[in-house]
Amino acid sequence: MxxxxxxxxxxxxxxxxxxxxxxxxxxxxxxxxxxxxxxxxxxxxxxxxxxxxxxxxxxxxxxxxxxxxxxxxxxxxxxxxxxxxxxxxxxxxxxxxxxxxxxxxxxxxxxxxxxxTQVMALRADLLASPVPMTWDAVAALSKETGKVALSLAGPHAILSFLSIAAAFGEPPAKADPDLLVSGRTGEKVYELMLDLAARSPVSVRDKNPIGILEHMAQNDDIILCPLIYGYVNYAAPSAGRAIAFHNAPRAVAGGRPGSTLGxxxxxxxxxxxxxxxxxxxxxxxxxxxxxxxxxxxxxxxxxxxxxxxxxxxxxxxxxxxxxxxDTLEAAYVRPRHDGYIAFQSKASALLRQAFGARAKAKDTLSALQELYSEHRIAGSER
The missing domain is CATH 3.40.190.10 (Periplasmic binding protein-like II)
Incomplete structure (x- = not known):
C-alpha cells in the first residue's frame, strides 16, 4: 500500500x-x-x-x-x-x-x-425592497437601513476594493501590471467603501466571511453583505436562517459583476x-x-x-x-507574483486604518500604490 x-x-x-x-x-x-x-x-x-x-x-x-x-x-x-x-x-x-x-x-x-468568488449575500426575509443590482442601490439600502455590512477583516478589505474597481471598468493591475488602479477609479472605489464602512454594523467588523455568514444566519441586524465569498452550506443550512446568494453588484445595470476570484x-x-x-x-x-x-x-x-x-x-x-x-464566469484574477500575499495583508490593514481615520482618498491611494510597487519589486527580486 x-x-x-x-x-x-x-x-x-x-x-x-x-x-x-x-x-x-x-x-x-x-x-x-x-x-x-x-x-x-x-x-x-x-x-x-x-x-x-x-x-x-x-x-x-x-x-x-x-x-x-x-x-x-x-x-x-x-x-x-x-x-x-x-x-x-x-x-x-x-x-x-x-x-x-x-x-x-x-x-x-x-x-x-x-x-x-465574492457574491452578494442577503436575508431575503428581511429585505423589503428588490434585490439591489448596482452599487448605487447598495449604498441607498445602507443609508436607509444601516444594515449593510462590508467584509473587511483579514485580506478582505483589499479584495473588496479590487472587486469594485473591476465593476467600475478597471480590473486592477491588468492593463498595466505596475499600476494597481488609476486615481480616477481608485477614488470612486475608496469613497464608496468609506461611505459603506461608516455604517457597516460593528457586530461583524472583525469577522471573516464564515463568521459574517454565521452571524447573518443567527441574527437580524444585517440584511445584506454586497461582497462576500460564497459558501453554499449557508444557502440550505441545517440550523439558522437560510442565506440567499446573488450575483455581485455592478456599476450600472447590465454591467460586469465585480468580484475577486477565490x-x-x-x-x-x-x-x-x-x-x-x-x-x-x-x-x-x-x-x-x-x-x-x-x-x-x-x-x-x-x-x-x-x-x-x-x-x-x-x-x-x-x-x-x-x-x-455569472459572477464566477466574470471573476477578476488577482496578481500572483511572489510578494503579492504580503501586499494583500498590508493593504487590507492600510484600508481599515484609512476608513477608521476617514483619510483622504488621494493619500490612501498613494500609499496603496507605494505598497503594491514595493512588494511587486521585492517579489521579482527573490
Whole structure:
C-alpha cells in the first residue's frame, strides 16, 4: 500500500468531500491510501508554501500563492503529470477562470478542486425592497437601513476594493501590471467603501466571511453583505436562517459583476511520487460524476461548469449555483507574483486604518500604490 499525505483547510467545504473520497473502495483497491490533514484557512496565508510542500504530497492552496510556490520550485506542473491535452480539456470544463488562475510561468500548478468568488449575500426575509443590482442601490439600502455590512477583516478589505474597481471598468493591475488602479477609479472605489464602512454594523467588523455568514444566519441586524465569498452550506443550512446568494453588484445595470476570484486547488508537491492510481483518483475528483454528484453531496463546492448549471444540484442548494454563476464566469484574477500575499495583508490593514481615520482618498491611494510597487519589486527580486 502506497501512502500519501495531504493537507486541506479546516471547513466542511474544504475537507469533507476529499476525506470521503479517500475512504472510497477504489483507492484502496488500487493500492493507495490518502490521509487528509487540515489547518485553519488563515494558516495558508501565514505558513510558507514551500514548507507545506516539503511535508505533504498534496496541498490545497489558493491561486495567489502560485507565484511564491513556483519561485520556490515546490510544485509539479500539471502538464507534466496529466499531459497538455487533458489540461486543455479540463480548462474547457471549468467554470470561469477557476483553472486559468493556477496558470503561471507557462504552466498550470493546481487542479481546480473548489470554485468560489465574492457574491452578494442577503436575508431575503428581511429585505423589503428588490434585490439591489448596482452599487448605487447598495449604498441607498445602507443609508436607509444601516444594515449593510462590508467584509473587511483579514485580506478582505483589499479584495473588496479590487472587486469594485473591476465593476467600475478597471480590473486592477491588468492593463498595466505596475499600476494597481488609476486615481480616477481608485477614488470612486475608496469613497464608496468609506461611505459603506461608516455604517457597516460593528457586530461583524472583525469577522471573516464564515463568521459574517454565521452571524447573518443567527441574527437580524444585517440584511445584506454586497461582497462576500460564497459558501453554499449557508444557502440550505441545517440550523439558522437560510442565506440567499446573488450575483455581485455592478456599476450600472447590465454591467460586469465585480468580484475577486477565490476557491482552492490541489497542488502536487515535488516530493510526491505520482502513481497511476493517484493520478486516476485526482482526475476522478475533476470528473462530471464527482463534480455533479459526490462533491456537492459531501459539502463541497465544485469547479465544473455543468455542476453549477445542474438542476438537481441547484434544487438541493436553493439555487445558489445558478444565482451566482455569472459572477464566477466574470471573476477578476488577482496578481500572483511572489510578494503579492504580503501586499494583500498590508493593504487590507492600510484600508481599515484609512476608513477608521476617514483619510483622504488621494493619500490612501498613494500609499496603496507605494505598497503594491514595493512588494511587486521585492517579489521579482527573490
Amino acid at each position: 502506497k501512502r500519501y499525505k495531504a493537507l486541506t483547510w479546516d471547513h466542511p467545504r474544504g475537507y469533507n468531500a476529499l476525506a470521503a473520497a479517500a475512504r472510497l473502495p477504489a483507492p484502496a483497491e488500487a493500492g493507495i491510501a490518502i490521509e487528509w490533514d487540515k489547518q485553519p484557512l488563515e494558516g495558508f496565508e501565514s505558513h510558507p508554501i514551500a514548507d507545506l510542500c516539503a511535508r505533504y504530497d498534496l496541498v490545497v492552496l489558493d491561486h495567489p500563492h502560485i507565484g511564491k510556490a513556483v519561485k520556490s520550485g515546490c510544485l509539479q506542473p500539471l502538464e507534466e503529470v496529466f499531459g497538455e491535452e487533458r489540461i486543455a480539456k479540463l480548462q474547457a470544463d471549468s467554470i470561469g477562470p477557476s483553472l486559468a488562475s493556477y496558470r503561471f510561468g507557462g504552466a498550470h500548478w493546481a487542479l481546480p478542486l473548489d470554485a468560489a 476557491g482552492t486547488g490541489i497542488g502536487i508537491s515535488t516530493r510526491c511520487e505520482m502513481s497511476p492510481a493517484l493520478r486516476d483518483h485526482l482526475l476522478w475528483l475533476m470528473s462530471a460524476e464527482a463534480q455533479i454528484g459526490f462533491i456537492p453531496a459531501h459539502d463541497g463546492q465544485p469547479s465544473r461548469r455543468e455542476a453549477w448549471r445542474d438542476s438537481s444540484v441547484n434544487t438541493r442548494w436553493n439555487g445558489f449555483y445558478r444565482a451566482t454563476a
